[in-house]
Amino acid sequence: MSPSSKVIVFALILALTMVVNGVSAIFFVQKSSLTVLNSWAMGAKHDAAIATFGIPSYGGFMIGSVVYAGKGSYGCNSFNKTFKPKSPYPTILLIDRGVCNYPLKIWNGQQSGAAAVLLADNIVEPLITMDSPEESQDEDPHFLDKINIPSALILCSFGDSLKKALKRGEEVILKIEWSESIPNPDERVEYELWANTNDECGVHCNEQMNFIKNFKGKAQILEKGGHTLFTPHYISWSCPKELLHSMQCKTQCINQGRYCAPDPEQDFEDGYNGKDVVYENLRQLCVHRVAKEKNSSWVWWDYVTDFNIRCSMKEKKYSKECADTVVESLGLSLEKIKKCIGDPDADVENEVLKTEQAFQLGQENRGVITIFPTLIINNAQYRGKLERTSVLKAICSGFKERTEPPICLSADIETNECLEANGGCWQDKRFNVTACKDTYRGRVCECPVVHGVQYKGDGYTSCKPYGPARCSMNEGGCWSETKKGQTFSACLNSDTSGCRCPLGFHGDGLKCEDIDECKEKSACQCDGCKCKNNWGGYECECSNKSLYMKEQDTCIERRSESRSRWLFTIVGLTAVAGISFVAYIFYKYHLKSYMDSEIVSIMSQYIPLDSKNIHEESEQNRTEL
Template identity: 85%
Template sequence: MSPSNKETVLTLFLALTMVVNVVSTRFFVEKSSVTVLNSWEMKAKHDAAIANFGIPSHGGFMIGSAVYAGQGAYGCDPLNETFKPKSPYPTILIIDRGVCNYALKIWNGQQAGAAAVLLADDIVEPLIAMDSPEESQHEDPDLIEKIKIPSALILHSFGGSLKKALNKGEEIVLKIDWSETIPNPDERVEYELWANTNDECGVHCNEQMSFIKNFKGTAQILEKGGHALFTPHYISWFCPQELRRSRQCKSQCINQGRYCAPDPELDYEDGYNGKDVVYENLRQLCVHKVAKEKNSSWVWWDYVTDFNIRCSMKEKKYSKECAQTVVESLGLSLEKIKKCIGDTDADVENEVLKAEQAFQLGQEKRGVVTIFPTLIINNSQYRGKLERTSVLKAICSGYKEGTEPLICLSTDIETDECLVANGGCWQDKISNITACKDTFRGRVCECPVVNGVQYKGDGYTSCKPYGPARCSMNEGGCWSETRNGLTFSACLNSETSGCRCPLGFHGDGLKCEDIDECKEKSACQCDDCKCKNNWGGYECKCSNNSLYMKEQDTCIERISRSRSRWFFIIVVMTAIAGISLSSYIFYKYHIQAYMDSEIVSVMSQYIPLDSQNLHQDSNQIGNCNLL
């Protein structure tokens, strides 16, 4: 084999080493679940592979109306149609896989108004992770940074079922659930970042360093408070035994070909080489180990940030001497770090890097680390944009409910999704009541409790007040109207739900119209009656000045006022005369009795009589007087 062929074989080997590891170890694709909410045929949960870019709602979910971009609309070019929501739900756009890279499809879907994109696989195969493309695959280097919506890959069979139903004109409501992507077993989150110290590897290196700089303060708050345990890791490869003495292995590996990294500039003759990268990777692992022994593991974030600024490979300052200056400036023991690094030229295993390679091959629940950089939270691979806010939300979703630290509850990470189109939730614009509730896990459409009144409904299309006091809240959502000082409502406080038009109106309670009782001939049916319809009622009048009796629906003759007046006077005068006569008779009888008793008293003084005669005589006298 010629030297040039050997170099080609070695280069390919180093590039494909991880692929070999993947084949020998099970690879886990991080998944979300997709459920069709309004179809019994497809209602079971379906797996979807989460993209490694965009912003999935870790710990939350999204409900949306599915829309198919159309046959042949692969999303590689700007979509002609703008997919604005045709229902209360946001739009989940389905695009066929193929022709161009994933990110370009998602970007065009986002530009067309989609809230999320599902890529339907074009072949029958297991789910695979949707990774971000290399810079060379698209002319816009900032494409990944522009993608703000979540996306996932679905199986060919499931995609076919969805497209078939949508082509028939059926409405499909989907629920994409990310709540199980990151487990939340306790009050502490364990997370790790698989990185590399090479800052000349293009978009991936830029993404990694930007994240470390922006997330440093947040990470240190979590660690200092004991809320999180962070561990850095570094990817490495190895040379086969028969090639360890080759020039390529010697320039890209340490410890006699056991731990290797690709040449940063892919130029084995000039500039930095893979060996320099592996050595710095090892140093940063030792920085974390030594700092952890001092109970200040968060110093790793300071070292990596400072090293990238002060010892940049782009500025030709990437060296051991520069690194040592950073170590000393942070107050770490240089001797302990050197001891941790060991002899990188010796033909022996390095205990630190040996453990890293073993851990890199994966665990039963996590799988092999193949994507750089990779963030793992609670032993689950994070999928989505590697930026501060998205990662913090994902970490916060890893806490057991109700145990989140204050940094998770601050407005610093809340984007308030309710501000845009009310988050797709129900809203009463008249009373400014909404079912949208924004949390760090994402917005939730949940019917609220207002002034002690519970609203009930799905939170997306409807919420109605329930209970005895419901009429105090916008008339319980029922019809109400006021005219000429009169107010009628279809809400009854005696009923806990429902609307019913009041007497004199008809309708469904949400809209009530006046009943014309006169036109319907349901009132004023007597012969002499004349009917006049009023709003909410009616009025009956009788001819010939008669009086209308509503209960009997009849007219009776009125008594004239003059006859009534004379009758009243006669009755009063008769009563007065009767009372006067009775008083006169009573008075005369009382005077006569008094005079008789006085006469008897006088006579008894001058003419003594025995009691019997006197009694007889008095009777006689009384009788004479009566005569």
């Protein structure tokens, strides 16, 4: 590039910088996203600027223990060690800003086992957004894509407070919050992408095009269902007035220097120029407008994807003619799009691009668009890796709770973090009870409710059942043992929290041992008593077959039992005698009647008798009997 060309490029960038500096808020910073949980001295809430790389857990949060990498450890080289906190919480590594680029620091922090990295600013200034350089300075050119942990820049003052507390040996438990990073005012998410049609601008352009290709299907499903409203935007610059008639401005700008884009090859005399890029940016904006009029705004995703494939700048096919064929193949009106574009050579404002520049300078709390590409969801700038899963999760976190469309509940973005090492949460493997709960917004360690029994604890190291029904779950965490068919437990349903050894045992309730009442001489102290210890109790026996009365701890004779036996015997014998007497009378009566009838029968055969007399005599005998 010639010296004069470099001057023009610098002038274009300077023109934008001057406009940006006129706005109070340059960078979008997540407010109150850090909370110190265990130190009032450092205050509760602090701001942080999330990096444009890595994967923030949008819609969720992380609790971790802060570990300082050490003075002079800028993270520019591998730490060659693993940082471990004092507590079971994940590691949040604190590294100083300076010397090397942001992604390299975060990559080395991730390699050392950190779950998140905070960069402490080394100068007193407002927070800025950590962006990735055009080209990686690391030996591994693809390490940027491998960063999968969140990171953020914090103020110098807050970083100093953390370092001092850690130097005193204090443990700092920090909560990083992403649940409110994306506002969720209603049942529809509105989002926009600030892009560029130049596909030869290095890492950022590749990232943008890969994202559009991979996210197209998800975006169209959301938009066709009425769940989202998407709007594309394109960054443009303006040419300084003193350079309007220079060749450089004429090749990089349209509408007399009002809307410009840097030359793709940075060569103003050969190949494509910035004017071509601005023109295609405007065309893609008009494609969206025309498609929206047909209630099919999602066609924009098809156009951009197809244009990148069929009209690639790298393949020297980046032209108006190629773009027209893509427009016609999608059934859009070419005439309406040309009318929307207008005359790029006219010395007039272009309505579409003028509106774009106004949006670019920020509105309300949105902040100025200073990083390309930039995604804005519900007026909040998205930070993190621009890839399908991360962006879809961020968009889904923008829906009002319980109004997420089905696509937000798909396995594409729902990863069950509890499947790996139980998410670092408490677990009772014996009863398959865990404090790890996988939600759309990430895993949380919360003591569960199982079969109506509430567990209580920190969720990370301990959970114990609580309440009246707690004994039904693992005996409420209390001691319990079974021997010879007998089960004893230190859990009492009347006690909602504690453990007490049952009668016959002693201990703290978590461990109970049998009391030998016989050795302790606390039972069977009566005369003639013999004590026998059992598990969980005892038995007393009396000599001379006396009866032992436990309540009075005494023996009594069994007299009442002997009297009862004699009475029973007498009653029994009396009953037997009575039955025998009745049987004898009955037998005698029937025998005599039988004999009389037999005698009469025999005598009637030999001696004729008057039957009447015989009958009367027989009746008289019966009467006498």
